[in-house]
Amino acid sequence: MHSGAPLVAVLGSLRRTDSFVSIMAASGREHVLSLYKLLLKESKKFPSYNYRTYALRRVRDAFRENRTVEDPKVVEELLNRARESLAIIQRQVSIGKMYEIQKTVVEREEKKND
Amino acid sequence: MMNRTLSTKLLGSMCGISSPRLRFAQSAANAVQKQKELIKSRELEKDELRPLYMDFQATTPMDPRVLDAMLPYQVNYYGNPHSRTHAYGWESESAMEKARKQVAALIGADPREIVFTSGATESNNMSIKGVARFYKAKKKHIITTQTEHKCVLDSCRVLEAEGFDITYLPVKDNGLIDLKQLEEAIRPDTSLVSIMTINNEIGVKQPIKEIGHLCRSKNVFFHTDAAQAVGKIPVNVTDWKVDLMSISGHKIYGPKGVGALYVRRRPRIRIEPLQNGGGQERGLRSGTVPTPLVVGLGAACEVAQQELEYDHKRVTLLANRLVQKIMSDIPDVVMNGDPDQRYSGCINLSFAYVEGESLLMALKDVALSSGSACTSASLEPSYVLRAIGTDEDLAHSSIRFGIGRFTTEEEVDYTAEKCIQHVKRLREMSPLWEMVQEGIDLKSIKWTQH
DSSP states (O other): OOOOOOHHHHHHHHHHHHHGGGOOHHHHHHEEEEHHHHHHHTTTTTHHHHHHHHHHHHHHHHHHHHHTOHHHHHHHHHHHHHHHHHHHHHHHHHHHHHHHHOBBBHHHHHHOOO | OOHHHHHHHHHHHHTTSOOHHHHHHHHHHHHHHHHHHHOOOOOOOTTSSSSSSTTTTTTTOOOHHHHHHHHHHTTTTTOTOOOOHHHHHHHHHHHHHHHHHHHHHHTTOOOOGGESSSSSSHHHHHHHHHHHEEEEEEEOOOETTTTTTTHHHHHHHHHHHHTEEEEEEEOOTTSEEEEHHHHHOOTTTEEEEOOSSBOOOOBBBBHHHHHHHHHHTTEEEEEETTTTTTSOOOOOHHHOOOSSSEEGGGHHHHHHHTTEEEEOOTTTOOOOSBBOOOOOOOGOOHHHHHOHHHHHHHHHHHHHHHHHHHHHHHHHHHHHHHHHHHHHHHSSSSOOOOOOSTTTEEEEEEEESSSSHHHHTTTEEOBBBBOOOOOOSSSOOOOOHHTTTHHHHHHHHHEEEOOOTTOOHHHHHHHHHHHHHHEEEHHHHHHHHHHHHHHOGGGGOOOOOO
């Protein structure tokens, strides 16, 4: 779940601030953004409260941490790890759904606050 | 602790005694019976919400990455790693060796120094009994502490029966050992010093580096039970001059039923094996190595190494948040163990004038424990708390909060709120608390017999 990529573009599009713009190629930026969104989308599907919150948090923090990485080799390696993490999350989400159990007490509180 | 049949038989035999005393004895027996059943075990209903898990020292949930690494070896790659003649064996063996490398990398060891076992209990037994028995011709003395895990203390007890001398070092009020006392305790015939890195009940971190250097200088072997420390704080067996180290799988988000023992090769330490057989694991632990489990252990170690800093930062943050919330809202809360030399994820708090079991029962929405899982069956307060000199009444009112990789802010806030709410409620009902509020010093009261 430690995937990294120039978060620059991602944060830029999400937060609309200029301070996060980088020099990456347009296709690279979009690719990173789509991978990030995909990871978050899959992570939201975890039936387990703890796994779900961890995956969402870790993905966000990992992309944030690596946002200033410029070296293309490192970027490619980080993106590969992101893709592996995506596959892991997808498999584990399916397994979690197969063996689903009751929700935890804080999830009821979350629903109440919505 | 009498059971019902025994107590009724005894009461039956007391026919000659006058009736008020008999009634009192009967009600006392009932009270004891009721006490034992205070927290009844039951399974959750289908629609009941699950409690929050805040007991990370007892065990940890498996990280999804670990389960993902293990499943292929449960489903398809099921070969015996010791089969030398076919692909099933070869692929299983290569997975086992990869896991060995991952475990070794986490603690700064060589892969050849790792022996896979069934858990930290087995590793502890192997180290203590193995070293003692191997060197028993010339060395008959072992040193350990009073706050060690039950398996270490029990192994030492068994060795005492075999004729060894054991020194159980006391700990200071903050849970740390006194290095001077350790140095004085070392004799020319000491073969092993065994001190755990991080205590599972109070979270205290011993000065392992200093102890390691001391032992090396006196030519004594040093074993540490690092089950709670590996993957949570940086561990390096070379820096620390450790000769034997126990690792547990299910404390670092790995599978249950697997662990490892680090056995130093240079300078060589010899152990007499506990489990004999086909000579697997360098002859130290015969038996088929459970490939899926060790793959899980290896994956857990690799994930722990990558996430160490991130997890540590987060756990410290959440722990401070919990302690701050609780201590700023209610008075007379004591944190057991040294405030600095500790692992932040293990918090042991004593709530004065509140009974620990009642608080646990009230906090039924949160999975907590008072003391370690292996000692929670008895009604006695934990021996660790007794060793650090906690008052009897405070020892009975202590709760251990465990924070781990998957804990969220919501869980911490919920736990803190419920804890504060119930402590206040229980204190309202406590006559001792009433007296304290009136300014009476409880220690000055002379309790009389009626």
